[in-house]
Amino acid sequence: MKPARHHLARCRRCSAPIVWCLTSANGKRQPVNYEPDETGNVAVMQGADGKLYVRAVTAARPEIRPGEWQAKPHQATCPARQLPGRSSAPSPRAVQGVRPVPWQR
Template identity: 60%
Template sequence: MKPASHHVTHCKGCRAPICWALTTANGRRQPVDATPSAEGNLAVTQGADGLLYVRSLTKAHPEPRPSEWQAMPHHATCPSPPPRRSSGGGQRSRSGVRRAPWQGLQG
């Protein structure tokens, strides 16, 4: 099975045909190669809402279902991936205490 042509776009880095799909695990967008691949570790399907959804193929479910097609994540095949963004989870430096007006107890 192949994705519908209206789902196919092109990678900004390498211009390869890709599709954007929502992960079933957390609903985040993930680029996948538009060309089905027998070596792929993802199963992609079109939902009733017309959107593409992707799930990982695992040992428990190693084969795609009849309505799914097998694909590779585009990050694994792109020859010119975009630079990684920082997750923002690191330590931030602090340079002192921000002063605030004193608000005493009112009784």
């Protein structure tokens, strides 16, 4: 099962097709790949309000229920994502205004 076309969006970084879902745990928005994937670790379903909801597929709840489809979070597959340890922020500047003499008691 695929999400409806009106849910389709594009990733700002790589332009891949994604859908925005609300997490079932805390209601935050999460980008998920538009194409279903049997190796994915999330289950997506459309709620009665027309919004998409996502939950993690865990060992405690591994089954995909009727009306859900399995997918991958887009952060896991985005080719333009930032790699760990590589920040786009500039490196910290040297500390200025340091005492030139050691502290004395």
